[in-house]
Amino acid sequence: MAITIRDVMKIVEPIKRRVRLIADRAIVTLVNDALQRQNLQLKVLADEGADDVERFQNYGHSSVPPAGSEAIVLGVGGARAGMVAIAVEDKTVRPKDLEAGDNCLYHLEGHRIILRKDGLLEVEAKTVIINASEKLTIMSPDTEIQGPLHVTGEITSDTDVKTGTTSLKGHKHNESGGGQTSPPV
Incomplete structure (x- = not known):
């Protein structure tokens, strides 16, 4: 018996x-x-619907994509019944101003965290809140704050505190009858 192409x-x-x-x-x-x-x-192919499609995300990162985002799905074993999503992206809000090697965590409203070359970490947001249940430590040889600073608790320092050129530890006041006060103790 011959086997045909059919x-x-x-x-x-x-x-x-x-x-x-x-x-x-x-x-x-x-x-x-x-x-x-x-x-x-999901809407797959020509408006074919798919419900309960599991979305696999990378460890340590979770997001909720907005409706209209695009997904790449795999039919495990080639079956639509075992469909999983392995990547989801909303190309309308994806940052497009990054350089090679940059890494960005972003939100559709525009706030983002960017890891840039030369060790630069950039945070762009309207408001930033850091919640530390025990302690927040900032280690830097030089710390600069641009703009007003409002502190609601006590401020302590292990060294002198200066405002302009005036030292809080070593400053003296002129007395009304002449002479100066001793520095603060």
Whole structure:
């Protein structure tokens, strides 16, 4: 019995179909972030819907993509029933002003944290809040604050504090009858 091309195509077609379904693009329509692993509702191919698609994220980083974001999905085993999302991006808000090697964590409203060359860490935001349950330590040979400083608690220093050229440790006041006061103790 001779094997025809038609016979071969009959055998190969299901494999071909599964290979075609392994990877695809999709549009995020809904995100469920309340589960152990984030689930997405997607539009795949020609408006084919896919619900409960698990989204794998990198360890130590989590995000909730806005509706309309694009996803790359894999059909595990070539089956749509086992679909997972491995990458999700919203190209309309992705920063496009980075240099080679830069790394950026960004939000759709524009605030971001950027790791730049030469050891520069840049934070851009309207408000920055640092919550430390025990202690915040800043170690730097030179610290500069531009703008007003408001402190609601006590300020202590292990060394002298200066305002302009006036030392808080070594300053003296002129007395009304002549002479000067002794420095603060």
